[in-house]
Amino acid sequence: MQQLNAELKQHMKTLRISEAAGILDNLLMEAEKKGFTYQEFLYKLIKHEVKRRDEKSMERRLKQAAFPEHKTLEEFNISEQKSLSKKQLKQLKELQWLEQAYNLILLGPPGVGKTFIATGLGLEAVHSGYKVSFITMDDLVQVLKTQEITRGSKTKLKRIIASDLVIIDDLMFLAMDRHEGNLFFQLINKLYGQSSVIITSNKGPEDWGELLGDQAIATAILDRLIHRSEVINLTGDSYRMTHRETIFGNN
Known part of the structure:
Protein backbone atom coordinates (compact mmCIF):
# COMPACT_ATOMS: atom_id res chain seq x y z
CA MET A 1 0.00 0.00 0.00
CA GLN A 2 2.84 2.38 0.85
CA GLN A 3 4.48 1.66 -2.51
CA LEU A 4 1.17 2.35 -4.29
CA ASN A 5 0.74 5.64 -2.42
CA ALA A 6 4.29 6.68 -3.26
CA GLU A 7 3.71 5.98 -6.96
CA LEU A 8 0.36 7.76 -6.85
CA LYS A 9 1.95 10.88 -5.33
CA GLN A 10 4.69 10.81 -7.93
CA HIS A 11 2.12 10.65 -10.72
CA MET A 12 0.21 13.53 -9.12
CA LYS A 13 3.38 15.64 -9.06
CA THR A 14 4.03 14.76 -12.70
CA LEU A 15 0.54 16.06 -13.47
CA ARG A 16 1.42 19.19 -11.45
CA ILE A 17 -1.10 18.64 -8.68
CA SER A 18 1.60 18.56 -6.03
CA GLU A 19 -0.45 20.41 -3.39
CA ALA A 20 -2.99 17.59 -3.42
CA ALA A 21 -0.16 15.06 -3.34
CA GLY A 22 1.07 16.67 -0.12
CA ILE A 23 -2.15 15.86 1.77
CA LEU A 24 -2.79 12.45 0.18
CA ASP A 25 -1.64 10.33 3.13
CA ASN A 26 -3.55 12.30 5.75
CA LEU A 27 -6.66 12.49 3.58
CA LEU A 28 -6.62 8.73 2.97
CA MET A 29 -6.49 8.12 6.71
CA GLU A 30 -9.30 10.60 7.30
CA ALA A 31 -11.36 9.00 4.52
CA GLU A 32 -10.94 5.55 6.05
CA LYS A 33 -11.80 6.81 9.53
CA LYS A 34 -14.87 8.82 8.49
CA GLY A 35 -16.02 6.60 5.65
CA PHE A 36 -15.83 9.10 2.80
CA THR A 37 -17.45 8.12 -0.47
CA TYR A 38 -15.18 8.14 -3.54
CA GLN A 39 -16.84 11.38 -4.59
CA GLU A 40 -16.25 13.04 -1.20
CA PHE A 41 -12.61 11.98 -1.17
CA LEU A 42 -11.98 13.26 -4.69
CA TYR A 43 -13.79 16.53 -3.93
CA LYS A 44 -11.67 17.26 -0.87
CA LEU A 45 -8.48 16.38 -2.72
CA ILE A 46 -9.21 18.62 -5.70
CA LYS A 47 -10.62 21.42 -3.52
CA HIS A 48 -7.33 21.59 -1.60
CA GLU A 49 -5.34 21.79 -4.84
CA VAL A 50 -7.51 24.62 -6.19
CA LYS A 51 -7.39 26.51 -2.88
CA ARG A 52 -3.59 26.36 -2.66
CA ARG A 53 -3.22 27.39 -6.29
CA ASP A 54 -5.44 30.42 -5.68
CA GLU A 55 -3.45 31.34 -2.57
CA LYS A 56 -0.13 31.02 -4.37
CA SER A 57 -1.44 33.02 -7.31
CA MET A 58 -2.49 35.83 -4.98
CA GLU A 59 0.87 35.77 -3.17
CA ARG A 60 2.61 35.98 -6.53
CA ARG A 61 0.43 38.89 -7.71
CA LEU A 62 1.00 40.76 -4.45
CA LYS A 63 4.76 40.32 -4.76
CA GLN A 64 4.79 41.43 -8.39
CA ALA A 65 2.63 44.48 -7.63
CA ALA A 66 5.44 45.84 -5.41
CA PHE A 67 3.19 48.03 -3.27
CA PRO A 68 5.13 50.32 -0.89
CA GLU A 69 2.80 49.20 1.90
CA HIS A 70 -0.37 47.15 2.17
CA LYS A 71 -2.97 49.67 3.36
CA THR A 72 -6.54 48.80 2.49
Whole structure:
Protein backbone atom coordinates (compact mmCIF):
# COMPACT_ATOMS: atom_id res chain seq x y z
CA MET A 1 0.00 0.00 0.00
CA GLN A 2 2.84 2.38 0.85
CA GLN A 3 4.48 1.66 -2.51
CA LEU A 4 1.17 2.35 -4.29
CA ASN A 5 0.74 5.64 -2.42
CA ALA A 6 4.29 6.68 -3.26
CA GLU A 7 3.71 5.98 -6.96
CA LEU A 8 0.36 7.76 -6.85
CA LYS A 9 1.95 10.88 -5.33
CA GLN A 10 4.69 10.81 -7.93
CA HIS A 11 2.12 10.65 -10.72
CA MET A 12 0.21 13.53 -9.12
CA LYS A 13 3.38 15.64 -9.06
CA THR A 14 4.03 14.76 -12.70
CA LEU A 15 0.54 16.06 -13.47
CA ARG A 16 1.42 19.19 -11.45
CA ILE A 17 -1.10 18.64 -8.68
CA SER A 18 1.60 18.56 -6.03
CA GLU A 19 -0.45 20.41 -3.39
CA ALA A 20 -2.99 17.59 -3.42
CA ALA A 21 -0.16 15.06 -3.34
CA GLY A 22 1.07 16.67 -0.12
CA ILE A 23 -2.15 15.86 1.77
CA LEU A 24 -2.79 12.45 0.18
CA ASP A 25 -1.64 10.33 3.13
CA ASN A 26 -3.55 12.30 5.75
CA LEU A 27 -6.66 12.49 3.58
CA LEU A 28 -6.62 8.73 2.97
CA MET A 29 -6.49 8.12 6.71
CA GLU A 30 -9.30 10.60 7.30
CA ALA A 31 -11.36 9.00 4.52
CA GLU A 32 -10.94 5.55 6.05
CA LYS A 33 -11.80 6.81 9.53
CA LYS A 34 -14.87 8.82 8.49
CA GLY A 35 -16.02 6.60 5.65
CA PHE A 36 -15.83 9.10 2.80
CA THR A 37 -17.45 8.12 -0.47
CA TYR A 38 -15.18 8.14 -3.54
CA GLN A 39 -16.84 11.38 -4.59
CA GLU A 40 -16.25 13.04 -1.20
CA PHE A 41 -12.61 11.98 -1.17
CA LEU A 42 -11.98 13.26 -4.69
CA TYR A 43 -13.79 16.53 -3.93
CA LYS A 44 -11.67 17.26 -0.87
CA LEU A 45 -8.48 16.38 -2.72
CA ILE A 46 -9.21 18.62 -5.70
CA LYS A 47 -10.62 21.42 -3.52
CA HIS A 48 -7.33 21.59 -1.60
CA GLU A 49 -5.34 21.79 -4.84
CA VAL A 50 -7.51 24.62 -6.19
CA LYS A 51 -7.39 26.51 -2.88
CA ARG A 52 -3.59 26.36 -2.66
CA ARG A 53 -3.22 27.39 -6.29
CA ASP A 54 -5.44 30.42 -5.68
CA GLU A 55 -3.45 31.34 -2.57
CA LYS A 56 -0.13 31.02 -4.37
CA SER A 57 -1.44 33.02 -7.31
CA MET A 58 -2.49 35.83 -4.98
CA GLU A 59 0.87 35.77 -3.17
CA ARG A 60 2.61 35.98 -6.53
CA ARG A 61 0.43 38.89 -7.71
CA LEU A 62 1.00 40.76 -4.45
CA LYS A 63 4.76 40.32 -4.76
CA GLN A 64 4.79 41.43 -8.39
CA ALA A 65 2.63 44.48 -7.63
CA ALA A 66 5.44 45.84 -5.41
CA PHE A 67 3.19 48.03 -3.27
CA PRO A 68 5.13 50.32 -0.89
CA GLU A 69 2.80 49.20 1.90
CA HIS A 70 -0.37 47.15 2.17
CA LYS A 71 -2.97 49.67 3.36
CA THR A 72 -6.54 48.80 2.49
CA LEU A 73 -9.37 51.18 1.66
CA GLU A 74 -11.04 50.17 4.94
CA GLU A 75 -8.16 51.89 6.73
CA PHE A 76 -8.69 55.15 4.84
CA ASN A 77 -10.47 57.77 6.93
CA ILE A 78 -12.91 59.11 4.37
CA SER A 79 -14.24 61.68 6.85
CA GLU A 80 -10.95 63.58 6.54
CA GLN A 81 -11.24 63.80 2.74
CA LYS A 82 -14.21 66.07 2.05
CA SER A 83 -13.77 66.01 -1.75
CA LEU A 84 -14.54 62.26 -1.99
CA SER A 85 -17.77 60.76 -0.64
CA LYS A 86 -18.28 57.29 0.81
CA LYS A 87 -20.50 56.49 -2.18
CA GLN A 88 -17.80 57.49 -4.65
CA LEU A 89 -15.15 55.48 -2.79
CA LYS A 90 -17.47 52.47 -2.80
CA GLN A 91 -17.97 52.83 -6.57
CA LEU A 92 -14.20 52.93 -7.08
CA LYS A 93 -13.80 49.85 -4.87
CA GLU A 94 -16.25 47.88 -7.03
CA LEU A 95 -13.68 48.12 -9.87
CA GLN A 96 -16.16 48.55 -12.71
CA TRP A 97 -13.84 51.23 -14.11
CA LEU A 98 -11.06 48.63 -14.24
CA GLU A 99 -13.25 46.13 -16.06
CA GLN A 100 -13.95 48.85 -18.65
CA ALA A 101 -10.23 49.87 -18.92
CA TYR A 102 -10.86 53.35 -17.52
CA ASN A 103 -8.03 55.43 -16.01
CA LEU A 104 -8.00 57.33 -12.72
CA ILE A 105 -6.06 60.54 -12.20
CA LEU A 106 -5.74 61.50 -8.53
CA LEU A 107 -4.69 65.12 -8.08
CA GLY A 108 -3.92 67.11 -4.95
CA PRO A 109 -1.23 68.45 -2.63
CA PRO A 110 1.07 66.11 -0.68
CA GLY A 111 -0.48 64.12 2.15
CA VAL A 112 -4.16 64.17 1.16
CA GLY A 113 -4.38 60.42 0.46
CA LYS A 114 -3.57 60.04 -3.25
CA THR A 115 -1.09 57.17 -2.80
CA PHE A 116 -3.22 55.63 -0.02
CA ILE A 117 -6.28 55.43 -2.29
CA ALA A 118 -4.26 54.24 -5.29
CA THR A 119 -2.64 51.46 -3.24
CA GLY A 120 -5.96 50.49 -1.68
CA LEU A 121 -7.56 50.17 -5.10
CA GLY A 122 -4.54 48.18 -6.29
CA LEU A 123 -4.97 45.75 -3.41
CA GLU A 124 -8.66 45.38 -4.23
CA ALA A 125 -7.68 44.58 -7.82
CA VAL A 126 -5.13 41.96 -6.75
CA HIS A 127 -7.67 40.27 -4.49
CA SER A 128 -10.10 40.25 -7.43
CA GLY A 129 -7.61 38.38 -9.62
CA TYR A 130 -6.10 41.27 -11.60
CA LYS A 131 -2.39 41.76 -12.27
CA VAL A 132 -1.17 45.06 -10.84
CA SER A 133 2.09 47.02 -11.00
CA PHE A 134 2.93 49.90 -8.66
CA ILE A 135 5.88 52.16 -9.45
CA THR A 136 6.92 55.71 -8.66
CA MET A 137 7.51 58.03 -11.60
CA ASP A 138 11.15 58.43 -10.64
CA ASP A 139 11.70 54.65 -10.70
CA LEU A 140 9.69 54.31 -13.91
CA VAL A 141 11.91 56.81 -15.72
CA GLN A 142 14.98 54.81 -14.66
CA VAL A 143 13.39 51.58 -15.90
CA LEU A 144 12.51 53.17 -19.24
CA LYS A 145 16.00 54.61 -19.70
CA THR A 146 17.79 51.35 -18.86
CA GLN A 147 15.45 48.80 -20.45
CA GLU A 148 17.88 48.13 -23.30
CA ILE A 149 20.94 47.62 -21.10
CA THR A 150 19.80 45.83 -17.94
CA ARG A 151 17.86 42.59 -17.67
CA GLY A 152 16.13 43.74 -14.47
CA SER A 153 14.65 46.82 -16.13
CA LYS A 154 13.58 44.85 -19.18
CA THR A 155 11.82 42.28 -17.00
CA LYS A 156 10.14 44.95 -14.88
CA LEU A 157 8.91 46.84 -17.96
CA LYS A 158 7.56 43.63 -19.47
CA ARG A 159 5.66 42.97 -16.24
CA ILE A 160 4.25 46.51 -16.24
CA ILE A 161 3.01 46.22 -19.83
CA ALA A 162 1.37 42.85 -19.03
CA SER A 163 -0.51 44.28 -16.02
CA ASP A 164 -4.24 44.91 -15.94
CA LEU A 165 -3.66 47.96 -13.74
CA VAL A 166 -0.57 50.17 -13.63
CA ILE A 167 -0.21 52.64 -10.74
CA ILE A 168 2.24 55.49 -11.41
CA ASP A 169 2.87 57.42 -8.22
CA ASP A 170 4.13 61.01 -7.98
CA LEU A 171 3.90 61.96 -11.63
CA MET A 172 5.63 65.29 -12.13
CA PHE A 173 7.55 65.06 -8.87
CA LEU A 174 10.65 65.64 -10.98
CA ALA A 175 10.79 67.32 -14.38
CA MET A 176 11.74 65.14 -17.35
CA ASP A 177 13.74 65.95 -20.43
CA ARG A 178 12.35 65.43 -23.93
CA HIS A 179 13.86 61.94 -24.31
CA GLU A 180 12.40 60.76 -21.00
CA GLY A 181 9.03 62.25 -21.92
CA ASN A 182 9.09 60.40 -25.23
CA LEU A 183 9.87 57.09 -23.49
CA PHE A 184 6.95 57.72 -21.13
CA PHE A 185 4.66 58.42 -24.09
CA GLN A 186 5.68 55.12 -25.70
CA LEU A 187 4.70 53.26 -22.53
CA ILE A 188 1.35 55.04 -22.22
CA ASN A 189 0.70 54.30 -25.89
CA LYS A 190 1.28 50.57 -25.29
CA LEU A 191 -1.01 50.57 -22.26
CA TYR A 192 -3.73 52.55 -24.03
CA GLY A 193 -6.87 50.49 -24.45
CA GLN A 194 -5.48 47.34 -22.85
CA SER A 195 -4.71 48.36 -19.26
CA SER A 196 -6.07 50.82 -16.73
CA VAL A 197 -3.70 53.42 -15.30
CA ILE A 198 -3.89 55.22 -11.97
CA ILE A 199 -1.76 58.35 -11.81
CA THR A 200 -1.16 60.41 -8.69
CA SER A 201 0.19 63.92 -9.08
CA ASN A 202 0.40 67.23 -7.23
CA LYS A 203 0.32 69.02 -10.57
CA GLY A 204 -2.74 69.40 -12.79
CA PRO A 205 -2.68 68.30 -16.46
CA GLU A 206 -2.34 71.93 -17.52
CA ASP A 207 1.17 71.91 -16.03
CA TRP A 208 2.30 68.61 -17.53
CA GLY A 209 3.65 70.12 -20.75
CA GLU A 210 6.39 72.04 -18.98
CA LEU A 211 7.32 69.12 -16.74
CA LEU A 212 7.32 66.52 -19.52
CA GLY A 213 9.84 68.50 -21.50
CA ASP A 214 7.68 68.90 -24.61
CA GLN A 215 4.15 70.25 -25.05
CA ALA A 216 3.42 67.99 -28.03
CA ILE A 217 4.38 64.88 -26.05
CA ALA A 218 2.30 66.05 -23.09
CA THR A 219 -0.71 66.56 -25.37
CA ALA A 220 -0.33 63.07 -26.86
CA ILE A 221 -0.05 61.51 -23.37
CA LEU A 222 -3.06 63.43 -22.08
CA ASP A 223 -5.08 62.45 -25.15
CA ARG A 224 -4.61 58.77 -24.29
CA LEU A 225 -4.94 59.07 -20.52
CA ILE A 226 -7.98 61.32 -20.35
CA HIS A 227 -9.94 59.77 -23.25
CA ARG A 228 -11.48 57.27 -20.82
CA SER A 229 -10.75 58.54 -17.34
CA GLU A 230 -12.03 59.96 -14.08
CA VAL A 231 -10.11 62.94 -12.70
CA ILE A 232 -10.42 63.19 -8.91
CA ASN A 233 -9.24 66.36 -7.17
CA LEU A 234 -8.39 65.68 -3.53
CA THR A 235 -8.19 68.59 -1.10
CA GLY A 236 -7.53 69.21 2.56
CA ASP A 237 -4.66 69.25 5.01
CA SER A 238 -1.83 66.75 4.94
CA TYR A 239 -2.78 63.58 6.80
CA ARG A 240 0.86 63.05 7.77
CA MET A 241 1.11 66.52 9.30
CA THR A 242 -2.24 66.26 11.08
CA HIS A 243 -1.38 62.87 12.59
CA ARG A 244 2.33 63.36 13.06
CA GLU A 245 3.92 61.71 16.07
CA THR A 246 5.92 63.68 18.59
CA ILE A 247 8.76 62.61 20.87
CA PHE A 248 7.25 64.74 23.67
CA GLY A 249 3.93 62.88 23.93
CA ASN A 250 0.77 64.77 24.82
CA ASN A 251 2.24 66.76 27.71
